[in-house]
Amino acid sequence: MHAQSNAPQARFELKVFACEVLRDELMFIAANVPHHLDIDFLPQGYHQEPRQGRLELQSRIDCVGEGYDYILVGYGLCGCLLEGLVARQIPLVIPRAHDCLTLFLGSKERYLRMFEDNPGTYYFTRGWLRAIDQGLADRTGTDLSMCDLPQQGAPVGLEIDRRHLEGLDEEQRRYLEEELRRWMQIYTRGVLIEFDQFVCVGLRERVRQLCESRGWKFECVKGDLGLLQRWLSGSWTEQEFLIVPPGHKVVADFEGNVIKAVPQ
Template sequence: MTARPKLCVIACPSLRPELEQVAAETGAGISIHYLEMALHSRSAEALREALQTAIDTTTGCDTIAVGYGLCNRGIIGIAARDIPLVLPRAHDCIGLLLGSTARYLDELDREPGTYFQSAGWLKAAREAGESGEFTFGPNSNASFERLAARYGDEAARYLIQELEGFTKHYKRLAYVTTPVEGSSALASEARSIAAKRGLEYHGLHGDTGWLCRLLSGPWPEEEFLTVRPGQQVRLASGERLIEAA
């Protein structure tokens, strides 16, 4: 019997509940490393640097799966060193939770001003806040008082204005329920956030099939990009989103 290739995963903590469940179901002892949730509030360069550092220090596996979507182009420019990379052709983590890019785009067509949430997003944001990090979006923990205590009053006023500008275009909060423990229960928290921000609440049923394929393969070209050692991720036109060069 041919040995199954050993997989290491570098992922966004917003996907932790689903990835942990899928990994347990595969029974393959997959190693998963989660980056900081706060990277979502920083520049694309910050995410790119953190991803590349994680890739460069990962050893002992045959393939590295990257559990991120395009994510503000933060994956553009990352390179495979000695180990091939596999990346989903997703716009962001929510597309992975919905099971397809087509479904993700359908929801945005229905309401472009949609802010998506899931159990993993809510839990990761809460943990980030408890560790002193700031989270942004409709469920932001960045109050004027907290910002002023760290950065001073002038900077805090500027950051609050930026936050308000960032969130004012949202019309709907869509909570994605997935088949993981606690996902349905956290829908009430999402409803509260929507009510607090004056947003329409909408529930969506998630689909972890795409994440299952990321962890178990095969990796069909229409859903995944394989980056060979020496290649780099580039932006691609159309539905492909990314390519290797």
């Protein structure tokens, strides 16, 4: 199996696939990365269609030609979007993240602390709002304030608790899954993740109004680009990143590592 290591010194050729919501942050970091980055962004909507997203992501990975040292995959488990993803001839490098929110918050540990302290929280970033706005305009031409927000959190809850589904019959399993989804849909708090590197006039007030219109408490937290910085720069520790060797696939890991690689 390919060994995971700290900060390689060579200049790598890296193919990057990432969610559109990460565009601003990744382009900011990429300007100061020593490696050559070829970045493709995928639509935000795959968060709601993880199986379709996995098929699209696998198709793109399969089409990557020779000449790249690694393929970087900018997604968390995101409703099992990563589960079953296969490395062909080129190793994959994936952050150990429950979903994309982990990438904005800097670590899976910080994400879990915030999730456990306030499970009924909906998170906003500039990229998340832009992707939602575009999706609504493409479909209906309506304003975000008039629509339900895309779901967050339920896939994460299911990933964390899927171990409890083992040994249940189909009816029990379906009931527990529905209860988990229902619980995670009860939002009471909206949080804007802000970065000192980006100033967007009116963003805080817009999110505040979105929260007030839904009866949510509004707060801001500082984002952390450290995890994304280490991902693009090649500072890959085993604690933070999974390197998937050729011929291996990604599966969920319930021992605290989020994801692991197993032979295909």
